[in-house]
Amino acid sequence: MYDYIDSHVRYFDKMYAKRLRTYRKTGFSIWTQELQPKQIINAIFDSVNYTEKFEQDIVESEKMVVISTPDIRQDKIDRFLLLIKKRQEVGVKVTVITTDPEDITYGKSDVCYELIRIMQLVGINVITRTEVEECFAVIDDEIVWHGGMNLLGKADVWDNLMRIRNPQVATELLEIALEYSEARRKSE
Structure with missing residues (x-):
């Protein structure tokens, strides 16, 4: 089965997230035209089983980590800072893209401001x-x-997540996320 994703249109991106849940429930895994041992490189994870592999990817990072997350929470930020500290010491650049605290739907804006401040104090670029x-x-x-x-x-x-190793997909996501940020900065 082939599934095409248009991450430029939010509606289509939301539909894709829903399809991921269905794929996972029916036992599908992701294939990107490369033969890989099952579940090592390309896989679909859920909220129960993603943490270990995601954290391993963070602690093995060598150049950069960019995370786009609409919502930030104290416990997740604390854990992330612990994981990323040694990577930053060897030069890994870290960027977090999140919702402006003034525009959050849930939670308290002052808590979000504080979490952003803490990340910035340790050298994380927060957009x-x-x-x-x-x-x-x-x-x-x-x-x-x-x-x-x-x-x-x-x-x-x-919730589900797809994990793939694909430089072209990585480049496209970064261009979408960071180009928007650059255009926003220029307009201000």
Whole structure:
């Protein structure tokens, strides 16, 4: 089965996140035209089983980590800071894209401001936007986590993520996410 994703249109991206849940329930795994041992590189994870592999990718990062997460939570940020500290010490650049605290739907804006301040104090580039709907991580320009799960926020039991190793997908996600940020900065 082939599934095409148009991450440029939010409606289609949301439909894709729903399809991921169905694929996972029916036992499908992802194939990107490369033969890989099952579930090692390309796989679909849910809110119960993604943590170990995601954290392993973080601690093995060598160049950069970019995470887009609409929602941020204290416990997830604390864990992320612990994991990323040694990577930053060896030069890994870290960027987090999240919702502007003034525009959050749930939670308290002062808590979000504080979490953003803490990340910035340890050298993380934090980009805030009025609306962040994309949930993804790009690690070292080739490992992509993409789906409906807030990686640094509250995860829903029904959320799923796809993990692939694909430099082209990583580049496209980064261009979409960071180009928007650059255009926004120029307009301000």
